[in-house]
Amino acid sequence: MLHVSNVSKLFNSGTIDEKIALIGIELQLNPGDFVTVIGSNGAGKSTLMNMISGVMKPDTGDIVIGDRSVTALPEHRRSRWIGRVFQDPMAGTAPRMTIEENLAMAYLRGKRRGFSFGVSSARRKIFQAELSRLGIGLENRLNAKVGLLSGGERQALSLLMATFTRPQILLLDEHTAALDPSRAELITSLTDEIVRDMNLTTLMVTHNMEQAIRLGNRLVMMDKGRIILDIGEADKQHLTVERLMTEFERISGKKMADDRTLLG
Numbered sequence: 001m002l003h004v005s006n007v008s009k010l011f012n013s014g015t016i017d018e019k020i021a022l023i024g025i026e027l028q029l030n031p032g033d034f035v036t037v038i039g040s041n042g043a044g045k046s047t048l049m050n051m052i053s054g055v056m057k058p059d060t061g062d063i064v065i066g067d068r069s070v071t072a073l074p075e076h077r078r079s080r081w082i083g084r085v086f087q088d089p090m091a092g093t094a095p096r097m098t099i100e101e102n103l104a105m106a107y108l109r110g111k112r113r114g115f116s117f118g119v120s121s122a123r124r125k126i127f128q129a130e131l132s133r134l135g136i137g138l139e140n141r142l143n144a145k146v147g148l149l150s151g152g153e154r155q156a157l158s159l160l161m162a163t164f165t166r167p168q169i170l171l172l173d174e175h176t177a178a179l180d181p182s183r184a185e186l187i188t189s190l191t192d193e194i195v196r197d198m199n200l201t202t203l204m205v206t207h208n209m210e211q212a213i214r215l216g217n218r219l220v221m222m223d224k225g226r227i228i229l230d231i232g233e234a235d236k237q238h239l240t241v242e243r244l245m246t247e248f249e250r251i252s253g254k255k256m257a258d259d260r261t262l263l264g
């Protein structure tokens with residue numbers, strides 16, 4: 001479903017600010033894979049997400065979604081196949097538009113022209129049904145401006161908007177990190193539910209090791225632009241935070257330098 005092959009990225013090449021962000025990344029996600037990604041600061045996690053979504057182009061390598069190479073396509077041309085939720089609850093939604101208008105926008109993403117922007121009563125029913133699965137009452141607030149929602153509510157809406165057109169790839173970029181613990185837990189369980197229900201192929205970056213172990217069927221660890229561990233379903237079931245830390249130290253030869261990492 002997603003094949004990242006030999007992807008490298010160097011920032012500020014040839015200057016004293018040169019930064020190696022990714023080196024020869026190889027990553028294959030099969031349909032329905034839910035892969036969590038952890039790694040120390042500057043490991044290249046966000047850069048990898050940006051390469052897949054088309055925010056930036058790799059220096060070398062190829063990115064294939066489904067059976068097509070998207071490496072040369074700009075971000076907006078890939079958006080029909082990709083859903084993405086960012087860390088910042090402000091990033092995924094339009095604050096001055098209503099919940100209904102935001103959903104209509106997401107609904108039209110990647111669709112051919114000819115679909116009207118207006119919200120028909122049939123479509124409104126679909127939106128209400130989708131919103132009610134979030135379980136936080138947003139289905140009764142279709143005309144509320146999104147800017148008035150709490151961070152958790154916005155993130156729940158962003159998650160819905162990113163997923164309800166069933167993207168081929170869902171990218172979650174520390175999407176619970178800016179929320180307080182109870183809201184983060186809500187978004188985490190909604191994520192798990194939606195990804196499983198829709199069988200979405202998902203890549204989720206998190207700084208929370210416990211969350212990375214608990215969710216998904218695979219766990220990938222990055223360090224200094226490389227994937228240093230790729231743990232499959234069977235091994236992941238027996239994984240603990242302590243074991244993960246030990247593995248990181250063994251492979252990288254250093255302690256996990258990441259102030260934000262939650263040990264669970």
Ligand SMILES: Nc1ncnc2c1ncn2[C@@H]1O[C@H](COP(=O)(O)OP(=O)(O)OP(=O)(O)O)[C@@H](O)[C@H]1O
Binds near residue numbers: 012021039043047
């Ligand atoms: N636009 C940019 N210009 C220059 N250097 C960059 C840019 N984006 C990322 N980098 C550098 O590339 C490396 C990888 O950064 P990236 O943000 O992908 O890491 P990360 O694993 O997401 O880190 P964090 O967990 O701290 O968010 C870092 O050294 C970073 O400083």
